[in-house]
Amino acid sequence: MAQTLIADPYSGYTSVEQIRLQNKIYVCIHESGSDIGWGEGHLAGINIGAYSKGVPYSVNQLIVHELVHSMQYALSAGIEGLSLPRWFSEGQAVYLSGQNRAAASQHTEYDPTKVINFFDEYGDPGIAYKHYGLAYQYVQEANGIANIKAMMNKVKTDKQVPVFPSVTQLENANYIKAFDALMVDINKKPLTVEQYRTNYHSYLNDFASK
Numbered sequence: 001m002a003q004t005l006i007a008d009p010y011s012g013y014t015s016v017e018q019i020r021l022q023n024k025i026y027v028c029i030h031e032s033g034s035d036i037g038w039g040e041g042h043l044a045g046i047n048i049g050a051y052s053k054g055v056p057y058s059v060n061q062l063i064v065h066e067l068v069h070s071m072q073y074a075l076s077a078g079i080e081g082l083s084l085p086r087w088f089s090e091g092q093a094v095y096l097s098g099q100n101r102a103a104a105s106q107h108t109e110y111d112p113t114k115v116i117n118f119f120d121e122y123g124d125p126g127i128a129y130k131h132y133g134l135a136y137q138y139v140q141e142a143n144g145i146a147n148i149k150a151m152m153n154k155v156k157t158d159k160q161v162p163v164f165p166s167v168t169q170l171e172n173a174n175y176i177k178a179f180d181a182l183m184v185d186i187n188k189k190p191l192t193v194e195q196y197r198t199n200y201h202s203y204l205n206d207f208a209s210k
């Protein structure tokens with residue numbers, strides 16, 4: 001994102017420092033794009049569909065949702081992009097903006113922690129997003145927002161872990177390292193990316209029964 005803006009002669013940016021968030025955020029209200037209520041969060045700000053295009057559903061929640069994505073870029077993004085799996089980035093945006101999320105008792109409806117990239121998403125996107133929110137809720141209730149922020153920032157500030165070709169390594173290597181080092185489950189036992197992906201429904205069974 002930063003490099004794209006620097007390379008764009010119309011952006012007005014000439015260095016990465018100028019693009020870092022400093023008590024300001026750019027909001028782009030656009031008339032183009034096809035989806036009503038479509039939004040997008042980036043390092044420098046957010047895009048929201050213009051009011052004149054059709055009133056987006058729960059626009060206040062949508063704005064907060066996109067601002068959460070902007071903060072994710074500021075905290076975690078490396079040169080290769082956001083570095084967070086899709087269920088986490090969307091789940092955090094859903095949860096923190098107060099958008100609808102699935103109840104713990106509904107966890108068997110979906111496998112959110114298997115959705116690492118956009119192309120992993122399956123089924124009704126509305127259902128998928130509710131379950132990303134639930135999967136994130138578990139992690140936040142087990143760890144607290146301060147520890148999650150520390151984990152997200154560690155993804156960016158740690159020395160980058162070299163990525164070796166591997167069929168089992170689906171998530172970004174630095175994200176795995178940070179998550180495995182800092183996250184715990186609801187019983188305060190260490191929680192790894194692999195455990196949360198593979199045994200998601202046992203963690204949620206436990207969560208639902210509390």
Ligand SMILES: [Zn+2]
Binds near residue numbers: 065069089090093
């Ligand atoms: Zn989103």
